[in-house]
Amino acid sequence: MDNQVKAVETEGEAIETLRILIADDNDSDRLILQTIVRKEGHIVYTAKDGQEAIDIFKEQSPDIVLLDALMPNVDGFEAARTIKQLAGDNLVPIIFLTSLRDATSLADCLAAGGLDFLSKPYNRIILQAKIKAFASMRRLHETVQAQRDEISLHHDRLVHEQEVAKQVFDNIAHPGCIDAPNIKYLLSPMAVFNGDLVLASRKPSGGMFVFLGDFTGHGLPAAIGAMPVSEIFYGMAQKGFSLQDILREINKKLKRILPVGVFCCASMVDVSFRKHSAEVWVGGIPDVLVYRKQSRQLENLKSRHLPLGVVDSDRFNTDTTLIQLEKGDRVMLWSDGIIEACNPQQEMFGEERVMEVLRNTEDADAMFDNLVAAVERHTGRGEQDDDYTMVEVTMVGEEEMGNALGADGKSYMAGGPKDWSMTYELRPLTLKEFNPLPLITHLLMEVPGLRPHSGKIYTILSELYSNALEHGVLNLHSDLKASADGFARYYAERTQKLNELYEGCVRFHIDHHPVKDGGVLTIVVEDTGPGFDFKSKEENRHKTEGYSGRGIPLINTMCRSVRYLGKGNQVEVIFDWHVDV
Amino acid sequence: MSNPADHLDIGALQDLKEIMENEFETLVNTFISDSQNKVDELDAVLQQQDCDALRKVAHSLKGSSSNVCAFRLSELARQLEMMGKEETLEGADQVLSALRVEFRAVSDILSTNL
Missing domain, CATH: 3.60.40.10 (PPM-type phosphatase domain)
Structure with missing residues (x-):
């Protein structure tokens, strides 16, 4: 049991293998230190003077450097400064090996970039503790550095994304x-x-x-x-x-x-x-x-x-x-x-x-x-x-x-269809279930500049269509709508007749022709109903007023002309429009 | 032969021996030949009255002898180091003679203790 616990503990505190550079000109001191450090499970590189230490550092970039202060050729202070410079952003703990005791010498060690001292005679326990402390300091530094790099990476990415987003936004x-x-x-x-x-x-x-x-x-x-x-x-x-x-x-x-x-x-x-x-x-x-x-x-x-x-x-x-x-x-x-x-x-x-x-x-x-x-x-x-x-x-x-919508010289009249005609025939199955007005209105609104008139055009279309369907194809009489009671009966009849409808149709002939700053829209709605005697009504100067149920007076105020054609089963509306609304 | 404990910290030396294991012999040999060179060097620099060189060589010997637990030798080296540093070489010859005797004794004890 005890053994097990111990094993776990040892594992938890497992000492990581570090690569440690030891620089000391004194052969016996170096031998002792090297033996102690190696026994701790680390990899050791040795140098006999400061220059050798610098060379090995360049080659191996060790994790920790143990540096004797007084050495021939390049001494420990100078070697420490060079190594610090070579390490750049990385933290390479430098521990000075010294039997110097005076404050000035110790301060010199710190000024040269040393983080700590180890005095002679070497003490194994202290050395072990110091190596451990500096190893964890080094790891901490690496973590901070990695996080810093990550933050800066995130920041760069964010800036880049914002730049891309800005381009998109600027375009839209x-x-x-x-x-x-x-x-x-x-x-x-x-x-x-x-x-x-x-x-x-x-x-x-x-x-x-x-x-x-x-x-x-x-x-x-x-x-x-x-x-x-x-x-x-x-x-x-x-x-x-x-x-x-x-x-x-x-x-x-x-x-x-x-x-x-x-x-x-x-x-x-x-x-x-x-x-x-x-x-x-x-x-x-x-x-x-x-x-x-x-x-x-x-x-x-x-x-x-x-x-x-x-x-x-x-x-x-x-x-x-x-x-x-x-x-x-x-x-x-x-x-x-x-x-x-x-x-x-x-x-x-x-x-x-x-x-x-x-x-x-x-x-x-x-x-x-x-x-x-x-x-x-x-x-x-x-x-x-x-x-x-x-x-x-x-x-x-x-x-x-200057020209509206026209930095590029394009007129507002450019772009959509403006010179065209179409015929649209609606047969019984369609008449039963489909309201063609939104579709036709939508089509008309593609005519550049016509949009502001959509209200009037919709009114015209819907009056003409309901007349053609109800009075024409379904042959309903508007007289019915005179009373409240009749109104209900009218719609009941309309529904019934529509359900039973198996023949007849409504035809739209729509023609748009552009003129300067506007256009002429001609709408002819034709049905397969019996028509009516519009001529006698016109001669009586009733013109359109006689058909109150047919909404014609309203339409008449909106357009250039309203004419019945054929046997009265065709109506033609000519609508002039201009951009000045 | 004088008492080894007068020259060396026997307990610490035992620890060192354990740590060094097979390397202990190498260490002793290295220390002796290295230190012999230093003692000879001390002789030379003292004759030349080179205080700075005296300080450096003595400093090095002070450190290495302390590491092999030779506290007396280390102390004598320290005295020479101080003289070099303070540039007062009065009595340095006597200290060096004592150091030479001490080094002989330490060498003998270490060699026989292998």
Whole structure:
């Protein structure tokens, strides 16, 4: 039992085999030391003087060096200094062998890089203890070194990953048309990792969207949200969606993907150069400022909404403030970085100072730069380190803005299908189960610039389609819908007739033809129903009003013309549209 | 022959013998020939009045003789080392004579103890 325990203990304390260099010019001393050390289970290299010790060290790089202080040729002190240098970052414990006793000599040993002394006559127990102590010190040093190397490796990898991520972010969350002549902005190259985001896009109609976002948090988590925001912003802006549509979509997406507590404070401006106006939405970010060039007055547009990604779609509010802008008037958006920028005394720059700088600036053109300079003076830092973001948009004449979406000279009309026609026939099995309107609308929205008219087009299509299906193919009478009771009967009948339907069809003939800054969309819907005597109605100047149930008066207000053709089972709508909505 | 214990730490020597095992003979031979050279060298440097050389050689002999447990020899070497260091060679000849006698005695004891 005892033996077993002992064996385990011995194993636990098993002395590792070290490679030890012994340098002593005295043959008998060297012989004794070498014998003792070897008996401890270590590998011994011996040297007769300092130069030999250095040579062997270079060749064998031993773990511990026992060095006699006084040796011919190169003495122990000099050998110690050279060995330290050769070892570099590695810890090679040097123990001086000496019978020197005076403090100065011992201090010299330490100054030369020795860690300890071993005095003559040699004591086996002390030698053993010292070798053990320095071996564990050496291991500790190796561990620290390995961890340091690992940390530095991790750090390098992290930096590399951030660089890669930044490239991806820069490609996706690019600032769009931020270099337009009417925009000034300040955005740190690493802004995306501060959670700041600036996006700007021309609208197909010639206007401009500018978006400034500030995500909660820092680093990668803050940067992640920038990608969907940017994708939605550019994707929808270029397709002609409204500010409201875009904000609603961004809010919905962020609400879904971001964890609780992470959201995006933002402001967004929809600038119309034609109407000299702007719509502004502010959610959880410092006041958007409007600077009037003529009066040199500043107006604050306060945040009226929660940040993006906080509330569900049904509670999300897209109300904007509409402002009129004269040429030279400015709208300024910023993150709270400027207000929170601290000087060395941890004193924030503050909203007061912002307003002060703006009020004291005579030349509106210098306003932006003055503000930047004032913040930099306050923080005492260069532009490199800043983590504040600011955009100034100036109202200019439409002619100064050039082609919309057109740094590359491409018109907003480029890209999608714009000169085409199609026929789409829906037969009974399809009529029973499928609503063709979303598909057709989607197809039409691919026409560049047509998107803003989607509401009207959908209304037209849906009126024409339900007329063709219900009054045409199913031969239902709208008179039925006159009373509440009839309304229910109408729909019951509709369902029944649709279920029993085995013949008949509805045909869409759609034709789009582009004209300057817009297009002509012709929609003909034809059904296999009996038709009706539209001519007599027209002659009676009832024109379209006589068919109240058929929703035609509404359509008539939306387009150039509505005409019945054939025996009244065809209706043709001609819709003119223009980018100026 | 005088009492070995007057010249050597017998207990410590026994330990050393155990540690060195087969090497003990080599050690003794090495020590004797090495030290003989040093004693001769001490003679020479003393005649030349070379204090620094005296200090170094005596220092070396002090260390090696202490390692073979020859405490008296080590002490005499230490006295010479100090003289060299302080550059006062007065009485050094007498110390060296005593050292030579002591070295002979130590050599004899070590050799017979193999």
